[in-house]
Amino acid sequence: MKLVESVPNFSEGRRKEVIEGIVNEARKIRRVWILDYSSDPDHNRSVVTLVGEPEPLLEALFKMTKKAAELIDLRKHTGEHPRMGATDVIPLVPIMNVTKDECISLSRILGERIGNELNIPVYLYEQSATSPTRENLSNIRKGEFEGFSEKIKMKEWKPDFGPDKVHPSAGVVAVGCREFLIAFNVNLGTDNIEVAKKIAKAVRHISGGFRYVKALGFKLEERKIVQVSMNLTNFKKTPIHRVFEVIKLEAERYGVPIVGSEIVGLIPLNALSSVADFYLRLEKFDSSTVLENKILQKIVEEE
């Protein structure tokens, strides 16, 4: 079984009937599962977490994008969060038995269909980007819906798919393959924020640390301790255990113990398996020998 995750963002966080209308498009499709969805009225934006097999997932995402284009008019949209489309961004994340290349190819299939059938300009971003300036979503989104009528005329901002003209009400959309993002925090047994800041600096990419780590130091006021708060943007290339062990080493240098850690939100089974793999020095191990995973595969095979 192949599994892909998607976390599409829609520019509507207030009108329940609109949000339900969009989510319902995914509910109709077999082999696509809605894990979660939530709306922020201030941002006027909703985020849906879906998982599915590649083909039905693309179908669900296309139908949701179509519905969003019918129900949302960006000319009347206000909200705190920057946005450029009724469906603003569609990330695709390989979860199980799917390579990065397959995922990129899925993003192109979806992008082309949205461009052709819905007349919405599509920008490929992150791992699917067709130029380095398009890797970063915020680069693409700069100028937002209001500025895009002009931006789209620039040669370097010609869309990857669809018309060379902004959709009047639905704007433009970014589609791309990215890795699963793990939110991982490590708590240190000190109230000295400087230690957390120094360690965050040591592990994060921007200041010389690991390629796929974003990190900040925080105070946990109530517990009178400090935290290194991280996003691991590619757990396959920068695995959890390596980051954890380096934090432990650096903390020791200040005489500070690690008092705990936490994973916020979901973690893919493969990330968990690789922790066990490292510490137990497993010789050949993969997630397919995990009982619950085997059941999942049986169920999907059956259908």
Next chain:
Amino acid sequence: MKLVESVPNFSEGRRKEVIEGIVNEARKIRRVWILDYSSDPDHNRSVVTLVGEPEPLLEALFKMTKKAAELIDLRKHTGEHPRMGATDVIPLVPIMNVTKDECISLSRILGERIGNELNIPVYLYEQSATSPTRENLSNIRKGEFEGFSEKIKMKEWKPDFGPDKVHPSAGVVAVGCREFLIAFNVNLGTDNIEVAKKIAKAVRHISGGFRYVKALGFKLEERKIVQVSMNLTNFKKTPIHRVFEVIKLEAERYGVPIVGSEIVGLIPLNALSSVADFYLRLEKFDSSTVLENKILQKIVEEE
């Protein structure tokens, strides 16, 4: 979602149509999944691995036991493996969101139904046992089918459910709750078998080690190294990481490194999670935040 595993053993390992007939009973039932089944012609015995939600799983096990009683006649059965029933033993293993007490109660419900409706005497064993002499399956099975007509007359071997008389063709059956068994081997960087034997002795229950560890030392001739080969009979109370770390410590004392380890067969997600939990010092973590597990729960909820 609640999940229970069962690994029933049937006294037929040669006639394919009989084995298929028994397995088919489980195939008919929704929310029960057959993960694996295999037959040994020399033992003349088949082992089926099933997982399911409690109620449908009990239904499947009852139907399989009924079918086995129809198709197998122990008076004509020969094979190397000791046996006392057409369905010889039905272990129930709590996998997800099921307590030991619930599992024991499930074994009693199943045992009572088999006793009443199929007229087969039932012995509750392991965690379900009604007396210490019945905890160990081999104690119950001593004398086998042929000896049971006499054994059953003894006061201490009065069945827990069903008639006080052996079923003429289907014998008797043991039903009970036990923990998931993990086969875990640790490989040591030496060809000195004595080191493996000493470490096996250090960790196994019988010689003073951990309560839920069975262990032996072996030579891996081809690789010219030795192995501590283990069964962990209760990973909740004697977790993998603790056994691994003690082996590492003991090996160090002989100047021997751990070169690798392996998990043979399936491992429950909770066992894997507890490894990550220990090494990453997770503050609040449970398997429900694992993506694949969440999908599994969604699918089952949907049905």
